[in-house]
Amino acid sequence: GQQVMQIPQYQHVQEGEDFTTYCNSSTTLSNIQWYKQRPGGHPVFLIQLVKSGEVKKQKRLTFQFGEAKKNSSLHITATQTTDVGTYFCAGPSSNTGKLIFGQGTTLQVKP
Amino acid sequence: SAVISQKPSRDICQRGTSLTIQCQVDSQVTMMFWYRQQPGQSLTLIATANQGSEATYESGFVIDKFPISRPNLTFSTLTVSNMSPEDSSIYLCSGGSSVNYGYTFGSGTRLTVV
Numbered sequence: 213g214q215q216v217m218q219i220p221q222y223q224h225v226q227e228g229e230d231f232t233t234y235c236n237s238s239t240t241l242s243n244i245q246w247y248k249q250r251p252g253g254h255p256v257f258l259i260q261l262v263k264s265g266e267v268k269k270q271k272r273l274t275f276q277f278g279e280a281k282k283n284s285s286l287h288i289t290a291t292q293t294t295d296v297g298t299y300f301c302a303g304p305s306s307n308t309g310k311l312i313f314g315q316g317t318t319l320q321v322k323p
Numbered sequence: 324s325a326v327i328s329q330k331p332s333r334d335i336c337q338r339g340t341s342l343t344i345q346c347q348v349d350s351q352v353t354m355m356f357w358y359r360q361q362p363g364q365s366l367t368l369i370a371t372a373n374q375g376s377e378a379t380y381e382s383g384f385v386i387d388k389f390p391i392s393r394p395n396l397t398f399s400t401l402t403v404s405n406m407s408p409e410d411s412s413i414y415l416c417s418g419g420s421s422v423n424y425g426y427t428f429g430s431g432t433r434l435t436v437v
Contacts (some may be wrong), residue, residue, distance in 0.1 A: 240337040242423065245425050253430075253431075254415055254429065254430050254431045255366070255415075255417075255428045256426035256428070257324070257426065257427065260424070260425050262422070262423075285334070291342045300365065302379055304422040304423070308371070309353075309354045309371070309421070309422045310356065310368060310371060310422070311356075311422060311426060313365050313366045314365065315364075316364075316365050318363070
């Protein structure tokens, strides 16, 4: 079945360092979505990428969608303690309306 | 985007009992889902809640254990039946108008079965 893989599982960085998480799908996706879950919180929708090769920025966060629409990345520049949490990528399952979530990358930021 | 109110936020239940979790959406949404999440883990989809008809369950989840209702486009419930300690987890509902616009999550229910 359709799978979405995400690496790394955990990342510890010093505040001010950059961070990147990578997402790979077993199938071509119509879009890729990113969610952030703060410790003790619930997932919150961050952004959606639709076009092949698309790049979107939200302040220090840069999201990319691969040319083949099977992979994606999230890059955070100069991390801050407010960036702590788990970042999930998710892709739609064909014709069902369901989202297939990656395993998530948990980011810890040391002040 | 829609706002989802989920309750209860947490509960401690005796084994063998049942708990019903409710999600109320502030606007009509086409799709609603129920997930389970163990601490530090990803989201496991339990079922898609279908308005006016039986839910569509994922492999490993059955209606007798997790009955779901969705009487209209703004409300859904999940019941965890005949609970055992293995059912201790965080349960989340999610919804939205289309998978192409992102989904909103409820704040979650932290369930502990003793």
